[in-house]
Amino acid sequence: MDNYQHAHRARIGVLIPSTNTGVEYDLQKINLDGLTWHPSRIWIEIPDWADESERSGDDFNTVFERFLDALRVEMPISIRNILSARITHLMLGMSAETFWGGLDGNIAFEKGIQDRIGGLGLTTGAGATRDALHRFGAKKISVITPYPPIGDDNVERFFNDIGFEVKAIKGLASPSATAIARISIPMVMDAIREIDGGDVDAIIQCGTNLSTVDIFPTMEHWLQKPVIPINIACVWHALRACGIHDTIIGKGRLLEEF
Numbered sequence: 001m002d003n004y005q006h007a008h009r010a011r012i013g014v015l016i017p018s019t020n021t022g023v024e025y026d027l028q029k030i031n032l033d034g035l036t037w038h039p040s041r042i043w044i045e046i047p048d049w050a051d052e053s054e055r056s057g058d059d060f061n062t063v064f065e066r067f068l069d070a071l072r073v074e075m076p077i078s079i080r081n082i083l084s085a086r087i088t089h090l091m092l093g094m095s096a097e098t099f100w101g102g103l104d105g106n107i108a109f110e111k112g113i114q115d116r117i118g119g120l121g122l123t124t125g126a127g128a129t130r131d132a133l134h135r136f137g138a139k140k141i142s143v144i145t146p147y148p149p150i151g152d153d154n155v156e157r158f159f160n161d162i163g164f165e166v167k168a169i170k171g172l173a174s175p176s177a178t179a180i181a182r183i184s185i186p187m188v189m190d191a192i193r194e195i196d197g198g199d200v201d202a203i204i205q206c207g208t209n210l211s212t213v214d215i216f217p218t219m220e221h222w223l224q225k226p227v228i229p230i231n232i233a234c235v236w237h238a239l240r241a242c243g244i245h246d247t248i249i250g251k252g253r254l255l256e257e258f
């Protein structure tokens with residue numbers, strides 16, 4: 001047995017953008033004996049994309065890419081900090097970066113992190129949603145995101161690259177990183193209605209600062225199909241990678257069935 005008495009099952013490090021308030025809200029709902037979550041913040045230099053676009057004169061998509069570039073520069077510091085807790089697994093609490101550049105971009109991004117963490121297990125939003133969709137046997141999917149169009153394009157490219165047919169994607173185009181957490185439940189539900197259809201096997205929600213854990217389990221009953229928040233997919237992936245196979249009720253089919 002691990003001699004960390006309060007965390008003998010797993011100590012999962014979580015990299016979270018400094019602007020993000022959604023990930024920890026969701027993590028606080030997953031409270032298992034012997035498991036601890038250890039967030040490490042990544043400094044966000046460009047949190048307000050709309051204001052930066054107006055100030056610089058650059059289009060919204062260009063500002064969003066610059067935001068991601070700045071985040072990547074800060075990530076090694078956050079990784080260094082969280083490794084000092086002797087974590088047993090690393091989970092990324094951000095998602096856009098993991099889809100960027102499609103499958104090739106995802107592979108390069110994950111390799112860069114894996115090189116820094118050595119033999120530790122790694123959970124990313126792209127990888128977790130891929131594995132979740134495979135568990136459900138889904139082939140045709142729809143996606144909602146809080147991103148501008150360039151973010152949606154990269155998400156769609158990733159899923160197409162790995163063999164899924166994206167029937168529809170709805171970007172809610174949040175004006176800032178913090179505003180993602182203020183997207184309303186009615187907006188999310190309207191987006192789900194818009195992208196759902198009889199030929200859609202499953203629905204994915206990207207954007208870790210958009211918490212949908214309180215409504216998606218109910219929507220799965222309503223739509224009679226998997227409706228998967230990216231945070232829950234990441235939690236599921238990280239737990240299972242750590243050998244924790246508890247059945248967790250009320251947080252969606254993924255944690256109940258697999």
